[in-house]
Amino acid sequence: MKFKSLLLCLLITLCISCEATQTMHSHASTHTPDVEFPIPVGLVNDFDNILSEEQETTLFNLVKQHEAETSNQIAIVTLTSIQDYSGLExxxxxxxxxxxxxxxxxxxGVLIAVYMKDRRVWIHNGDGIMDKLTDDETLNILKKTIVPEFKKNDFYSGFQKGIKAIIDELNSH
Structure with a gap:
């Protein structure tokens, strides 16, 4: 899915140990040729190793089933580095x-990205689902579903409950 500046409907900065806040910014690509992105291993990419193998499999099955039913893709990434970028956004x-x-x-598509070093999580939605998953709905999911679990250091539950809430929202329209 091509995430362009206009396609990006939500950028949320959440301080996992603080209150959730929403921030909208310019979304022009800052990619430089010398950046080496990690190679995805599927729809669940736990590069920071915060999930067990069993948890990754369960999350993968959850997003894969949704994709099979709707063609929507939900991907998760936990990052150990954002290289020379100024932030996770x-x-x-x-x-x-x-x-x-x-x-x-x-x-x-939807990307849920977590960068533990800065204790931040971002959610990017493609414009093809904006009418089904708005900025306000995503912010609500983050504040009420994902962040409370992350604050308890239960990242698996945060992801699982967040993905289910995103799927429910996408399926309700």
């Missing part, structure tokens, strides 16, 4: 573009 936007999350002609 820019890095995860370029990563989503590089990986091509969602169907290219439909733009129906």
């Amino acid at each position: 820019e890095y995860s936007l370029d990563l989503a573009n590089h990986w091509g999350i969602g169907q290219k002609d439909i733009n129906n």
